[in-house]
Amino acid sequence: xxxxxxxxxxxxxxxxxxxxxxxxxxxxxxxxxxxxxxxxxxxxxxxxxxxxxxxxxxxxxxxxxxxxxxxxxxxxxxxxxxxxxxxxxxxxxxxxxxxxxxxxxxxxxxxxxxxxxxxxxxxxxxxxxxxxxxxxxxxxxxxxxxxxxxxxxxxxxxxxxxxxxxxxxxxxxxxxxxxxxxxxxxxxxxxxxxxxxxxxxxxxxxxxxxxxxxxxxxxxxxxxxxxxxxxxxxxxxxxxxxxxxxxxxxxxxxxxxxxxxxxxxxxxxxxxxxxxxxxxxxxxxxxxxxxxxxxxxxxxxxxxxxxxxxxxxxxxxxxxxxxxxxxxxxxxxxxxxxxxxxxxxxxxxxxxxxxxxxxxxxxxxxxxxxxxxxxxxxxxxxxxxxxxxxxxxxxxxxxxxxxxxxxxxxxxxxxxxxxxxxxxxxxxxxxxxxxxxxxxxxxxxxxxxxxxxxxxxxxxxxxxxxxxxxxxxxxxxxx
Numbered sequence: 001x002x003x004x005x006x007x008x009x010x011x012x013x014x015x016x017x018x019x020x021x022x023x024x025x026x027x028x029x030x031x032x033x034x035x036x037x038x039x040x041x042x043x044x045x046x047x048x049x050x051x052x053x054x055x056x057x058x059x060x061x062x063x064x065x066x067x068x069x070x071x072x073x074x075x076x077x078x079x080x081x082x083x084x085x086x087x088x089x090x091x092x093x094x095x096x097x098x099x100x101x102x103x104x105x106x107x108x109x110x111x112x113x114x115x116x117x118x119x120x121x122x123x124x125x126x127x128x129x130x131x132x133x134x135x136x137x138x139x140x141x142x143x144x145x146x147x148x149x150x151x152x153x154x155x156x157x158x159x160x161x162x163x164x165x166x167x168x169x170x171x172x173x174x175x176x177x178x179x180x181x182x183x184x185x186x187x188x189x190x191x192x193x194x195x196x197x198x199x200x201x202x203x204x205x206x207x208x209x210x211x212x213x214x215x216x217x218x219x220x221x222x223x224x225x226x227x228x229x230x231x232x233x234x235x236x237x238x239x240x241x242x243x244x245x246x247x248x249x250x251x252x253x254x255x256x257x258x259x260x261x262x263x264x265x266x267x268x269x270x271x272x273x274x275x276x277x278x279x280x281x282x283x284x285x286x287x288x289x290x291x292x293x294x295x296x297x298x299x300x301x302x303x304x305x306x307x308x309x310x311x312x313x314x315x316x317x318x319x320x321x322x323x324x325x326x327x328x329x330x331x332x333x334x335x336x337x338x339x340x341x342x343x344x345x346x347x348x349x350x351x352x353x354x355x356x357x358x359x360x361x362x363x364x365x366x367x368x369x370x371x372x373x374x375x376x377x378x379x380x381x382x383x384x385x386x387x388x389x390x391x392x393x394x395x396x397x398x399x400x401x402x403x404x405x406x407x408x409x410x411x412x413x414x415x416x417x418x419x420x421x422x423x424x425x426x427x428x429x430x431x432x433x434x435x436x437x438x439x440x441x442x443x444x445x446x447x448x449x450x451x452x453x454x455x456x457x458x459x460x461x462x463x464x465x466x467x468x469x470x471x472x473x474x475x476x477x478x479x
Contacts, residue, residue: 061326069304078426099170102161110310173401178221215377248474251348346385391434419447
């Protein structure tokens with residue numbers, strides 16, 4: 001009898017739960033995900049990429065610093081290479097920030113962080129192909145390197161890192177990037193076959209050893225044991241990759257206005273000022289000199305490499321100092337998006353690079369088979385304005401070894417139609433862009449038509465300046 005009553009109770013409970021579930025779905029409180037004819041789940045178009053770490057509810061400078069460091073630990077999830085089965089991948093363009101580096105600035109009167117820049121496969125973080133990478137780099141004299149690139153080391157090799165030098169962590173970050181991209185673009189989509197030619201690659205880097213070495217690390221795992229004779233590394237003298245279109249007075253004007261905004265925010269922050277005064281007393285220098293030494297750059301190196309912050313006879317720089325400075329940096333990034341000065345700078349700063357990107361995508365869409373894989377190795381000051389210009393305002397400031405990917409796809413059912421996807425650190429941000437937000441609302445296509453990107457770069461970027469060309473926008477004073 002007792003068993004029968006329990007059975008009836010469980011049956012009634014199951015019926016109640018089923019009724020509640022159907023009711024909630026009918027009221028749209030629980031999303032229902034029908035599968036379309038093309039096999040795509042429409043919900044997947046949102047491209048929500050959960051962070052590997054649990055995100056805190058408010059600004060947490062320590063959490064954000066961990067994200068920025070990008071220490072290679074667990075396998076990374078990514079959305080690169082996803083498309084309906086009838087779409088064909090025809091081109092990939094990758095813009096990377098160099099990997100983890102030694103600081104560019106030193107905190108005066110403190111001992112430099114003791115970081116070893118020798119590559120040792122036995123030391124963590126490491127990579128299964130690190131030893132092979134070192135051996136292959138030693139054979140690179142056959143490569144064609146533009147200008148001063150030929151005089152730069154192809155991998156870091158100092159027992160005590162030099163200022164700005166790529167670390168072993170930085171090399172491993174890009175070995176992992178290259179391996180991830182190879183699995184998707186080479187193994188899965190056959191973007192390059194085993195007999196690929198030099199004309200199918202376009203490689204460009206700034207004249208810093210850390211960007212050259214980052215490019216070579218990614219390239220090595222993307223195309224293992226590549227033929228050095230097929231490598232033509234172009235030198236870009238400008239960190240914004242403006243090439244022959246760098247003369248832009250209004251770009252400089254907006255940058256100067258943005259720097260004034262940054263300074264104004266800094267002097268208004270009482271907590272930040274107190275921290276600078278306290279740190280200056282610890283190291284025994286004037287406060288203004290400490291500010292000029294950009295302490296966050298150095299402190300991030302200590303933090304990312306788990307090295308104790310520096311001490312003097314007067315005291316020690318501690319985690320509370322670090323938190324306040326890092327929090328201000330994050331607040332500055334947030335205000336920068338709101339004030340729009342940086343956005344105006346970004347549009348003018350990135351147009352030459354985006355225009356080159358669009359021209360190349362158009363040529364490939366027309367049937368050209370050259371430069372189907374492109375790699376630009378750059379800096380945070382390269383990626384950050386590109387993200388801003390595209391309208392991807394929710395993106396974090398570029399971490400070490402950040403990657404921004406432009407994929408070009410051909411519709412197999414309508415071969416003349418081409419679409420792009422834009423991904424940032426593996427997350428699909430295509431429909432966060434200013435030129436494709438509205439299209440996303442109206443279309444079931446999981447990508448953005450190439451012509452929308454073309455129109456944005458060739459025309460719409462200049463509307464905010466009341467101009468019709470890059471040349472005019474660079475010289476038209478704001479009203």
